[in-house]
Amino acid sequence: MLRPWMRCSKNWRAMWNNFKSKFLGTNFKRFMGFVKKEFYHIFRDKRSMFILFGMPIAQILLFGFAITNEIKNVNIGILDKSKDSETIHITNRISSSPYFKIKNIVSSEQQIEAIFKKGQVKAVLVFEKDFGKNLKSTNLANVQIISDATDPNTANTVTNYIQSILQDYQREINLGIPGREPIEVRSRMFYNPELKGVFNFLPGVMTVILMLVSAMMTSISIAREKEQGTMEVLLVSPLKPLQVIIGKVFPYIFLSIINAIVILLLGFVVFGMPVQGSYFLLALETVLFILCALSLGILISIISKTQQTAMMISLMGLMLPIILLSGFIFPVSSMPWPLQAISNIIPAKWYNLILKGVMIKGVGLRFLWKETLILLGMTVFFIVLSIKKYKIRLE
């Protein structure tokens, strides 16, 4: 028996032609002309072009070099009530570490409040009176680490670092007294042995940029035609509605792909981040994600009447949730569970997982089929919903 799909494969050329005339219409040339016009329209706008390509570059460089949680050159203050050789020694140790810079020598407790309020230092180290004497006579000397915990993360880290400097000092003065650790922890950092930040944020930036460019740009450009009444003109033209939409989003697919390539190149050239997995899979998943974002953009443009609404939805509504919930600054796993649940409906999260899988872990579809299916499902969902809403509008 000849199964239908076998017949298809035999007559695929006829099928393609059939598809072309059914789906794209016989006026394929006219359609191409329309696509060309859209391209001109976008590429002529130099300012937008500059930003469209400048944005990813600026973001990647900023993240790569400037955005870090590492503690470096933190300003701290010292309140030394004993001023003996021991406290001076400790103070020198702290100031010679790369983490700290001693900014203020404080003379009284009241002053601490004042310099915190001005935001001059992050922490103040208070040596008790007779620090050195106590250390020699009672084997116990006290030091207080007061930190400005308005930024709890920094306060915690700073406190930990100061404590470890104090411990080093303690070990030094106790030299000769045994204190060997019986269990050695041999840690191995998988996928990113040098703990480079770029491994985490590059997929993140790529996700955010593709999402915003595709969703925002399409939603605005379609809403613009609606607002100016030119959409009606296009819809009564011999072009089919589907062709109009495809023609409008086509240039943005192209732009998004270029952006993706630029980001990957930057990651490789500037930060030495190679793609471990299959380029083909990466390209495929990226196109899938772009389609997903585009269909979201179309949906937004259909439900909004004016450009302004479309923009505010795609900017205000998408930017922060994507940045925060896709897990590229803050790890999703430490969020409260309702937020973790919400993060599941954000396409960016899934693409981010796929990117990390393909680029860094070098795994294939065997590990990523679930994420891929979810993205595919979301895309279909957006398209179906758009068509439904669109029909309601027409009636």
Next chain:
Amino acid sequence: MKETEKVIVVNDLTKKFGSFTAVDQISFETRKGEIFGFLGANGAGKTTAMKMLIGISKPTSGEAIVNGFDVKTQPEKVKKTIGYMSQKFSMYDDLNIMENITFFGGIYGLSRKEIKERGEAVIEKLGLREVAKKQVGSLPLGWKQKLAFSVALLHEPKVVFLDEPTGGVDPITRRQFWEMIYAEADKGTTIFVTTHYMDEAEYCNRVSIMVEGKIEALDSPKNLKKQFDASSMDEVFQKLARNVE
């Protein structure tokens, strides 16, 4: 024509964009209460010339005096004494009729009382009472244009500039519109109107025809037809265009 004051005086007015001369040394005068038609094909320089007269585009050379003020040096004073209605409907779609009137009246410095009185008069005259609370965007184009014309006259300007005021409107509305123009001209307001409907040109007291930045003809429709040996303004226009080529 009886002896009256000159409202617009234009001498060698020129506007260049780079090496392109959009308006090339045009000169003319208009008088009080006159309907002055400003004709030309698309791209002939009509709109550019008009924009200089209303003070939103600086002339490259030449001079233009509107109501005694130089558009080059005193554009803000010119603006106080003129009204303008652009070819694109330019009132706020999301405000209703009275709100639009309040806004435009307000920025022309009318008092609350004046705005209320004149606004009511406009609504009454145009028969818009029923839709007064509706957002302007939902009105039919013809109503919008009559409204825009009335709003341009709200502060009782001495000259009103109309840039293709009847584009896209049905013949009946166009007629009504011209009746409004006549009524206003009878009150002594000078009407400066651009159009590319040649039948409308017949309604004007005098007509100038611009071709490629220059005024090629300027007279009353009757004289122009005689001069070009034509039966209609349309024919005049065709002949002029052919001559230039």
Next chain:
Amino acid sequence: MKTIGYIIQKEFRQIFRNKAMLPIIFVMPVLQLLILSNAATFDIKNIRLLYVDHDRTSTSRALINSFDASDYFKVMDRASSHAKAYEAMENGSVDVILEIPNKFEKDLSLGNVTALGVYINAIDGAKAGVENVYVNQVVQSFSKQVQLKYLSSAGGTVMAAKVASVPAFWYNKELDYKTFMVPGILVLLVTMVTLFLSSMNIVREKETGTLEQINVTPIKKYQFIIGKLFPFWVLGLVLLTVGLLLAKLVFHVPLVGSVALLYLFTAVYLLLILGMGLLVSNYTDTQQQAMFIAWFFVVIFILLSGLFTPIESMPGWAQKITYLNPIRYFVEIIRMVMLKGSGFWDIARQLSIIAGYAFALNVITVWGYKKTR
């Protein structure tokens, strides 16, 4: 003054008439503040730990138990082999793998050094670093117990000198991250709403053609710009008020400092942001362009604001750029005033910088706005 009033009236009417925009302006920021403030945390919890136990003794089980008892770790199933564990890492179902060697108990009892294998998914380098610290903490406290057990017979302990350090976390004793993030996110939302709306404002009138109509009226440039700015200025202050109430009532963020000072700073800051928006609006032709430029700057401003990552950690050149970033100052000030109670003189420097920028920018905006082309 009267003329300005008419413009303000018209702008307010347009804002409140737009039923699609109102929820975006008022509800969306509130929702985001409520929800996203919970997302912004560097606390690492629920680290998924998978173990491979080659020893299978009471000691190795005790080690696993001490991981299980820690707040940071969630001990998953045991993996039968290294390969199985590795596969779990590949598909992303675990964060850390702990491999306990053969003869773990025996080596410990003999006083030999034994080595644990720890494998950490380090794609997020910062997170991996913290996870490593936590693993070490658990192992260290475990090894102290073990030492006590096996070495108690080895004779008296030597008295060692000790430097005791007492940490004190001022202004935020519980190290609650929300206290830190809520004011920052509030700043961001106020900034985004006012900047986006103001940058779309004039260019929108350009697109619809109403700007030309306004340009032929005798209105003065400064009247027009002030009339356009004022409604958004009020809007920004309203948003701030709503946000502060939420911060206080929902998140219990302390408000130590003077509220009046906060409003003073915000009032000046908003002038700067709105001036910036109108400047963008001035130099663009379409709303799309305006939005794009505003978006470009907002993203860079956010990243360089010290909101998510501390400014002190940035390299020198990046720190210098932050001096040009208005969001940086506002984030700094709102935290200083709300959490530390900084007074007028503490923030005088930042306030004068913002005031200076605001003045300069608005002068440029009024000057650059041309009624005549």
